[in-house]
Amino acid sequence: MTILVGYATAHGSTRSIAERIAAVLIRHGVDAEARLMDEVNDAGGYEAFVLGSAVHGHAWLTEAIDFVTRQHDVLAGRPVWLFSVGMPAALRGPWRRYGPQEEALLADELHKRLGARDHRLFSGVFRREHVPFTGHVICKVLGLRYGDYRDWTEIETWAAAVARELAAGRPASAQGGGR
Numbered sequence: 034m035t036i037l038v039g040y041a042t043a044h045g046s047t048r049s050i051a052e053r054i055a056a057v058l059i060r061h062g063v064d065a066e067a068r069l070m071d072e073v074n075d076a077g078g079y080e081a082f083v084l085g086s087a088v089h090g091h092a093w094l095t096e097a098i099d100f101v102t103r104q105h106d107v108l109a110g111r112p113v114w115l116f117s118v119g120m121p122a123a124l125r126g127p128w129r130r131y132g133p134q135e136e137a138l139l140a141d142e143l144h145k146r147l148g149a150r151d152h153r154l155f156s157g158v159f160r161r162e163h164v165p166f167t168g169h170v171i172c173k174v175l176g177l178r179y180g181d182y183r184d185w186t187e188i189e190t191w192a193a194a195v196a197r198e199l200a201a202g203r204p205a206s207a208q209g210g211g212r
Contacts, residue, residue, distance in 0.1 A: 046157025
């Protein structure tokens, strides 16, 4: 069974997370490859999908949405898991509660389109150079902190649950995954 770990990235965090997910799947005996979604012309060669995108403006990147739209018929008939890469761990104080709300918004929209088995929102890398000058003021007001917020243990645990679900044919939520 060949699995596509497809991704759309703005600054590289999503790529590194997709590559780690593919590596975990491979360690669990699943044939997987991580590829940019906009480089996949025919999704029909894959038996299942783990798709992820960076989140900008509370939405997936255009290239990810284009892939999902272009390959909808293929995706609708096969197992699909989703992950998003945002900045919930970079939020401080009262703003921190918006991370889970963003995950719910993303998951609801994507689940409706794809009937996905699961969705996770992971934190990525947030650097000063990722934000335009005017954005620094907003970041300061929101209490955002720059840094690398990837939680590799969380990512690997989720990927292992996906691998177990693929092997066993039962939902990851029954094995400690789920949204």
